[in-house]
Amino acid sequence: MQWGAGIGVAMTGCSKTEKTAAVEEEGPSQLGATIRAYGERSPHEKSARFLPDTKTPEAASSRTPLADSHGIITPNGLHFERHHSGVPTIDPAAHKLLIHGLVSNPLMLTMGELKRLPSVSRVHFIECAGNSRSEWGTKGAPDVRQSHGLASCSEWTGVLLSVLLAEAGVQAKAKWLIAEGDDPCHMQRSIPLSKALDDIIVAYGQNGESLRPEQGYPLRLVVPGYEGNINVKWLRRINVTDQPGMVKDETSKYTELLGDGKARIFTFEMDAKSVITYPSGGHQLEGKGFHQITGLAWSGRGRVETVEISTDGGKTWKKAELQEPRHRMAFTRFRLGWTWDGGEAVLVSRCTDETGYTQPTRDDLIAVRGKNSDYHCNATKPWMVSADGKVTNA
């Protein structure tokens, strides 16, 4: 305790007399809590996922409170969820992964066997293709949790799928694979073999611990930069094929209807996107003067190269500082100091990725896609700061 008090004095610069007086008023300190086997956050911390009002919570999504996050990593308990038939309870000792189809040596792997193989740990975002669906409308969502919360970012650990496919021996005519989950509805998606041989992770670890059940425990695919639905959770089977399955979630869903009635199919990459998380909808600025504007940017096509911020609704732009290291297909934290003069301001960010692509406005997107494409909205998101400091959806 004396140690703590000494450091407190040194760090805060309190005078010795003030500190002594405070200790006398408080009396002797009580001991804190004991050590415990598994930590929980402070009872003062209430940040939570947004839950929709739904009759079928087993087939629904929850949204990450991005405005509460620091840095680039989403805490495991706050990673967004999207389930199609509820979260299954899976015994890892009984779970197996089957790789079959156009392979020379079909493989059945236990979790223990998967963990014996060479592993990688990489930071990647996962974003639902339906994230920011609200922003197609004339009035967007009121806060960033609802508008952008179907995106999260973690350090994932597992075996590269390319390692497993090499073990199984992919045959020359193979072009696709169909990945399937062990959830009750056996959710599945087709994935081009070229992506599988590139950077897909068969993941069992998330931010230093095993996957959470709602993130696919004990095994999931992490498909860097591709739409969330393809990152199949509770992975149980990979069927190597010469054609896509044309399954429900790649035909009737996750296709984008254009103005002429045709629909884009197999739109895998999530386009470059950014959003200011402070100040953002629902915040109340405490007063004029210095505020740090901060937010998150990401691209399904690689690294974020620049983020620009406007405080006048897009008339003028300033480059934000980007947190390093910048990982490919990962959240990138941006920050910019701002002195609020107490007047109305419209804050908006836009990012550019390593391919040179710059995040468009909603009008830009609607001009080429119409209003019915539903998925893949990566429009810039303005927030209005009123003279009373209230921040709302602009």
Next chain:
Amino acid sequence: MRKALLVLTVSIVAAQSGKYGVGRAPAPEEIKRLDLTVLPDGTGLPAGGGSAAEGKLVYERRCQRCHGAEAKGGDEVAMVGGQGTLPTPKPLKTVGSYWPHATTLFDYVRRAMPFKEPGILTADQVYAVTAYILQLNGIIKDGERMDAKSLPAVRMPNRDGFIPDSRPDTGPKAKR
């Protein structure tokens, strides 16, 4: 005992074939038991079959509560109608107006429906209810039986309604 010996033998083969030799070769019947894949060309469709008339009975018992009478929609999505609406401001995307392959309907119903009891329907029932939805959409005739041969031969109205990804579609590098 014979099965165990077989597995042991093949696992030794697998151990010699890969770089790491980890994992075992599954027995063919293990693969068959897990393999739910149905491809648009009909690969993977099981034996059995059913008609729209049979499917109507399955539908009314297992599907109607959520999808409404004659699949016109209720708490859950409509599965009929909408043909011709895709280029309009209010498109109605249904099996009849939007889905490019009939095999997808069989596959999805077999693995995921009914919502609260996925996997409960027999192959015959899935073929029958598939036939019923296709018939309601005017895609097959009343008496047509759906099975592993006839289902992949069904031509869906929006079969040619899909185009490859044409992004980036904004900015200086936009594909037009």
